[in-house]
Amino acid sequence: MDLYFCCACSYVFKAEIMPESCPACRQANVFASTDFGKKVELPAVRPASEAEMQAYSDAEKAAYEEKAFLEWIDSLPSYDLSDDEYHMALMLLHHFKTTPGLYTKHFIGDLLPAQKGSIEERAAQAIARILHIDVKEAFTSRINRERQDAGTNDIAEVAAQTPPDSAANVLRKFRRDEL
Incomplete structure (x- = not known):
């Protein structure tokens, strides 16, 4: 085509x-x-023209990434996760959506190959703690920025004023019983 x-x-x-x-x-x-x-x-x-083709390709890629992100968010309740695991998964998905791919590969690559009882496992646990702290701080910061931009602290009002992949909309998914 x-x-x-x-x-x-x-x-x-x-x-x-x-x-x-x-x-x-x-x-x-x-x-x-x-x-x-x-x-x-x-x-x-x-x-x-070449410029129009590039703009079309960029728009198509952005639309696909947003759709894929929202599908991942919507599929999380189907997994058997504790509330803490579910909340962390939501924050991780949002964080990795907004961070460069190399950053994501770095952390995932360091976390996955760990074997029980090895030095790599202890290193992976330390990296996981660092990642947890970074993700929590970045997510909280993003929510605060969105609240400030919206001019309100009510997360429902902030979510209504932001796109579906915003931190405020992800935060609203923290309450699984309302879904």
């Missing part, structure tokens, strides 16, 4: 072949001006 751009409504879309008109606005032609003041009629739909 190729990407196409509509000059009439600035819609970027995928299609097998270039359509006669835009699927969003149904415009087939647009008028453009020349340097000499003449009006010329041009097709509204054209192949997307």
